[in-house]
Structures are given as structure tokens and as C-alpha cells.
Amino acid sequence: MNSQTNGTAPAVNQRYKLPFNIRxxxxxxxxxxxxxxxxxxxxLIFIISAPRTFLSPQIYTAFMTSTPFFAIMAIPLTVIVVxxxxxxxxxxxxxxxxxxxxxxxxxxxxxxxxxxxxxxxVFLSIIAALIAGTIIGWLNGFIVVKxxxxxxxxxxxxxxxxxxxxxxxxxxxxxxxxYIKQTFxxxxxxxxxxxxxxMQMVWLVIVTIIVWVLLNRHRFGAHIYLTGDNIxxxxxxGINTGRTRIQAFMLVGLISAFAGIIASFYVAYFWPNLGSxxxxxxxxxxxxxxxxxxxxxxxxxxxxxxxxIIGSIDAATVAVGLTGFLTQLIYGFIIVLSVIMHTYLRKxxx
Amino acid sequence: MEEYRLELRNVSKSxxxxxxxxDINFQLGRNEIVGLLGDNGAGKSTLIKIIxxxxxPTSGExxxxxxxxxxxxxxxxxxxxxxxxxxxxxxxxxxxxxxxxFLGRELCNSLGFLDIQRMRDxxxxxMTESMGFTSHAISPDSRVGKYSGGExxxxxxxxxxxxxxxxIVLDEPTMGLxxxxxxxxxxxxxxxxxxxxxxxxxxxNIFHVYDVADRVVVIDRGKVAGEFLTKNIGLxxxxxxxxxxxxxxxxx
Numbered sequence: 001m002n003s004q005t006n007g008t009a010p011a012v013n014q015r016y017k018l019p020f021n022i023r024x025x026x027x028x029x030x031x032x033x034x035x036x037x038x039x040x041x042x043x044l045i046f047i048i049s050a051p052r053t054f055l056s057p058q059i060y061t062a063f064m065t066s067t068p069f070f071a072i073m074a075i076p077l078t079v080i081v082v083x084x085x086x087x088x089x090x091x092x093x094x095x096x097x098x099x100x101x102x103x104x105x106x107x108x109x110x111x112x113x114x115x116x117x118x119x120x121x122v123f124l125s126i127i128a129a130l131i132a133g134t135i136i137g138w139l140n141g142f143i144v145v146k147x148x149x150x151x152x153x154x155x156x157x158x159x160x161x162x163x164x165x166x167x168x169x170x171x172x173x174x175x176x177x178x179y180i181k182q183t184f185x186x187x188x189x190x191x192x193x194x195x196x197x198x199m200q201m202v203w204l205v206i207v208t209i210i211v212w213v214l215l216n217r218h219r220f221g222a223h224i225y226l227t228g229d230n231i232x233x234x235x236x237x238g239i240n241t242g243r244t245r246i247q248a249f250m251l252v253g254l255i256s257a258f259a260g261i262i263a264s265f266y267v268a269y270f271w272p273n274l275g276s277x278x279x280x281x282x283x284x285x286x287x288x289x290x291x292x293x294x295x296x297x298x299x300x301x302x303x304x305x306x307x308x309i310i311g312s313i314d315a316a317t318v319a320v321g322l323t324g325f326l327t328q329l330i331y332g333f334i335i336v337l338s339v340i341m342h343t344y345l346r347k348x349x350x
Numbered sequence: 351m352e353e354y355r356l357e358l359r360n361v362s363k364s365x366x367x368x369x370x371x372x373d374i375n376f377q378l379g380r381n382e383i384v385g386l387l388g389d390n391g392a393g394k395s396t397l398i399k400i401i402x403x404x405x406x407p408t409s410g411e412x413x414x415x416x417x418x419x420x421x422x423x424x425x426x427x428x429x430x431x432x433x434x435x436x437x438x439x440x441x442x443x444x445x446x447x448x449x450x451x452f453l454g455r456e457l458c459n460s461l462g463f464l465d466i467q468r469m470r471d472x473x474x475x476x477m478t479e480s481m482g483f484t485s486h487a488i489s490p491d492s493r494v495g496k497y498s499g500g501e502x503x504x505x506x507x508x509x510x511x512x513x514x515x516x517x518i519v520l521d522e523p524t525m526g527l528x529x530x531x532x533x534x535x536x537x538x539x540x541x542x543x544x545x546x547x548x549x550x551x552x553x554x555n556i557f558h559v560y561d562v563a564d565r566v567v568v569i570d571r572g573k574v575a576g577e578f579l580t581k582n583i584g585l586x587x588x589x590x591x592x593x594x595x596x597x598x599x600x601x602x
Binding site for chain 2: 016028217218219220222225226229230232233234235236237238239296297
């Protein structure tokens with residue numbers, strides 16, 4: 001690791017600090033402020049048109065219950081898109097992680113000659129699911145980097161492959177996971193704090209903070225931005241862009257498996273098509289949040305707001321009194337308008 | 351025998367069927383500035399990228415300070431004191447100035463967490479002291495993509511200097527610069543020599559090369575066609591020889 005500067009950096013006496021300037025602040029944070037504006041505007045519209053629903057806490061508990069299932073994956077997916085890569089295989093990784101989970105659970109009834117407790121078995125199964133997700137992510141990255149195939153193409157393939165593997169390994173069967181309710185992992189992952197705050201929301205916030213720190217305060221994130229911005233420059237200056245991208249795919253794999261665990265625990269049931277409805281919602285959240293498909297720019301906070309816009313439109317359309325048929329139309333409208341807004345803001349910011 | 355700062359022995363490089371470099375022998379002395387001349391496609395940039403660790407030679411050996419170095423990589427070359435101003439500038443244009451200055455060499459603690467404040471402080475100091483940037487549009491947090499050509503080149507050069515370089519490689523540094531900026535660059539290269547360091551200078555402009563280099567190495571079709579000490583050859587004679595090499599492949 002060449003993190004030092006060979007001791008050449010002279011001590012700095014004067015600290016550099018720009019005086020706060022509101023216009024510059026707006027310009028440098030335009031993408032995040034833009035999506036925050038869309039978020040607040042929609043919220044205002046919802047409150048005005050359905051005040052009884054949107055001024056009561058129940059609707060927010062409902063949003064915080066269902067949105068994290070895909071929002072958790074949108075966070076690491078942002079990292080992939082900033083690195084100018086794409087991953088479409090995460091819904092299959094969710095399911096494949098749960099296959100690893102149930103295999104380990106079934107095989108761990110006896111460890112040695114003693115009977116393992118359910119808690120120990122579930123713990124081992126969770127670890128297995130996370131490892132499986134990470135390995136699948138590594139394989140995605142490895143194929144992309146070593147063979148130089150665009151990740152969009154690779155992950156279309158692996159998405160089918162792992163979904164197929166799930167169907168083969170489970171014979172397409174679904175099965176209950178009632179036993180997890182006996183362990184403390186159940187309340188830890190999908191319980192409710194004070195009957196109001198779902199634990200999956202807490203996990204979403206934890207994942208968001210960790211990935212934000214990685215992307216903005218760690219060398220890994222610096223290399224992600226530089227790789228996505230100009231991979232040629234990054235390589236000329238000695239960044240290992242292959243390793244950086246493989247790590248990003250592993251992060252998506254790990255967190256997708258985690259999302260699979262949470263989504264399955266919530267219903268205490270495993271479905272072999274787990275995650276298949278999340279693909280476009282998750283991707284839309286990333287782009288809604290202002291992350292550019294051309295790489296090099298994007299923010300975690302933008303994605304976070306994007307997921308809740310996507311997550312609320314469904315319920316809000318009905319609550320406002322419109323027919324459910326309008327949902328997708330409104331989705332499309334908001335996504336297209338927001339992406340146009342982001343493109344405009346980016347051009348002005350340069 | 352005097353120890354060279356850098357020496358290449360019988361270095362060849364092929365890309366598939368194409369032989370980009372053949373049996374190159376090249377030396378860079380201590381406190382010496384060598385100009386590399388040659389037509390487009392002669393292999394100058396490939397040679398540079400072998401020295402900076404970006405390409406690995408197909409065969410041949412590299413020596414730094416008399417020590418043989420195998421499997422040179424970009425980070426390893428930078429540790430050995432090679433800093434490069436690339437023809438393509440190697441900037442990340444959507445990123446801020448401080449991220450570009452520390453590109454690939456971020457200051458961070460042992461866990462890899464960035465010391466952002468120190469990088470911004472250093473960038474600010476370099477901006478005002480070395481780059482002479484006074485424009486209000488430029489701050490450590492401004493994006494490099496909106497800078498002028500000369501300013502971008504300034505970033506690439508200052509970046510090479512910040513990290514204590516022993517060998518500074520300049521690949522077409524005057525390309526896209528105004529006359530005034532180019533003159534400033536030439537005086538900067540002379541400063542490298544006064545600071546006791548070595549440099550390899552590549553430029554289309556033979557006047558610039560002749561002006562600053564102690565020795566000129568002419569590359570043609572992947573081979574070293576010849577070399578001259580600038581004190582022993584006149585500018586007119588050198589130009590005449592360059593034209594002859596380009597046309598016939600030999601000096602005479």
C-alpha cells in the first residue's frame with residue numbers, strides 16, 4: 001500500500017478553508033438538492049391531496065417496512081454505477097443467498113455428535129448466505145475484468161444463471177422458514193421498535209452510512225470515482241481498476257444476500273422467485289437519485305431519497321384516490337422528468 | 351563506471367504481431383535531461399509507458415540506479431521516483447482538483463481512510479505557490495474539467511512535482527499550450543536540472559527539446575536511430591538529420 005507520500009509532504013501551516021458561499025454550495029450539491037426538491041414537492045402534493053393518510057404515522061411505518069427490501073441494494077448499486085459498471089444479477093443473488101442459507105440450515109442439525117440449537121444453525125446459515133452472495137459478486141467482477149466484457153452483458157447472463165441455479169437446487173419449491181421466529185435474529189432483522197420503526201429501516205440506515213463512508217471517506221471510494229470518471233487516467237496513475245471494480249461487485253453481492261435474508265425473514269418464507277420484482281425499482285432509484293450512467297458522479301444520499309420516492313408512489317397513488325392503473329404512468333413520468341433535471345443541473349454545474 | 355539513474359537494456363515490446371520497440375538501449379544519467387525525438391508512431395510513447403510501468407516489456411531489462419527491476423508496475427515506478435506528465439494528461443475531469451492532485455496516491459491512514467483536509471490544504475498551497483493560479487474559478491474543490499488547457503497541464507505538472515520525483519517524464523507537455531505557457535514550461539524543465547534531478551522530455555517541437563536537453567535520442571520505427579549531445583551539434587544540423595531519418599531511416 002503506497003498510502004504515504006515518501007515523507008515529502010511538507011507540514012502545512014495555513015489551513016485552507018473557503019468562506020461559506022451559498023451559491024457555490026448549491027452548485028456543488030445541485031444533484032442532491034434537486035432530488036431533495038422533487039422529494040419534498042411530491043410529499044407536499046401527497047399531504048395536500050390526502051391529508052388524512054399522510055398526516056398519520058401509519059403510512060410512514062408502511063413505507064419504512066416495504067421500501068428497505070430493495071433500497072438496501074440500491075445503495076451498493078450506486079457504487080457500481082459510479083464506477084461505470086452495471087449489475088443486473090442482484091435479484092438472483094438475493095435468492096441464491098437464501099438457497100445457501102437453507103442448505104446450511106438443513107445440514108447443520110448435528111454438529112459433530114451434539115445437536116445444534118436453532119440459533120446457532122440460523123447464525124451459520126446467515127453467514128453462509130452472505131458468503132455465497134460475496135462469491136457470486138466476485139465472479140461477476142472477475143468475468144467483467146478478466147475478459148473485458150461489458151458488465152451489462154455479463155450480469156444479464158449471470159442473472160439467468162443464478163436464477164436457474166435456484167430453481168434447480170430447490171426444484172422450484174417454496175418452503176416455510178417458521179423456525180427463524182424462535183431466534184433473536186428475527187426481531188433483530190425484521191422486528192419493530194416501539195411498534196413503529198421497522199428494523200429493516202434501521203438496517204437500511206446502517207448500510208447507507210457504511211457505504212457512504214466507504215465511497216466518500218475511504219481510498220476505495222476515491223478509486224471508484226476515478227475509475228468511473230476516466231479509467232485510462234486511473235490506470236496511468238497506478239490505480240488497480242480491476243481490483244477496485246471486483247470489490248464493488250462483491251459489495252453488491254454481499255448486500256444483496258443480506259437483503260434476501262431480510263425479505264425472506266419478514267415473511268418467514270422462501271420463494272424461489274425472491275427478488276425478481278425488485279430489478280427495475282432498484283435501478284430506477286439509483287438514476288432518480290442523480291447518479292450518472294456515464295460514471296464518475298453520483299451520491300448515496302440521492303439514491304436514498306430516490307428509493308423512498310419510488311417506494312411511496314405506489315401507496316400514494318391509491319391514497320390520493322387515483323386508480324392503481326395510474327401508478328406506472330406516474331413512475332415513468334417522475335423518473336423521466338428527474339433524469340432530465342439531473343442532466344440539466346450537471347451541465348450547469350460544469 | 352558511472353551508475354545511471356535509469357538504464358534500459360535490449361528492451362523490446364510487441365503488441366501481438368506489431369513490434370513497437372526493438373532492442374532499445376537507453377540510459378538516463380544523474381542530473382541529465384534527455385530529449386526523445388521521433389516521428390509519430392516511432393515508439394516514443396510506448397518507451398515512456400515501459401519506464402512508467404504501464405506496459406511490461408516483452409523482453410529486455412530495466413535498471414534503476416544500477417539495480418535490476420523486474421515486473422515494474424505504475425505504483426512501483428512511482429515509489430522508485432518516476433513521475434510522469436502524460437500526453438493525455440491523465441486527469442479525471444469530473445473530479446475536484448484535490449482528487450486529481452492526489453490521484454492514485456491518496457493520503458490516508460493505515461485503514462485506508464482519507465485525510466481530506468490535508469489533501470485540500472496541500473492542494474491549496476501548491477495552487478498558490480507552484481501553479482500560480484489566482485483565478486477565482488479555481489479552488490481545491492473546483493472540477494478540473496472546466497479548466498483551460500494550460501491550467502490542466504499545470505495540474506498534471508505540479509502533480510508530478512509534489513511527490514519527490516527523481517526522474518520526471520514529460521510526454522508532449524507543450525501540446526495545446528499558448529506560446530507564453532510553453533515558454534514557462536521550458537523554464538520549468540530547466541529548473542528540474544538545477545534541482546539536481548533527471549528528466550526525459552518528449553516534444554514535437556525540436557526547438558524546445560534542443561533548448562533544454564543535454565542529449566537527444568532519436569527513435570525511428572521502434573529503434574534507436576542515434577543520439578547526439580546538444581553541445582556537439584547545431585540545431586540546423588539536427589533538424590536536417592531528423593528529416594533524413596524520417597525519409598530514409600538512416601542519418602546519412
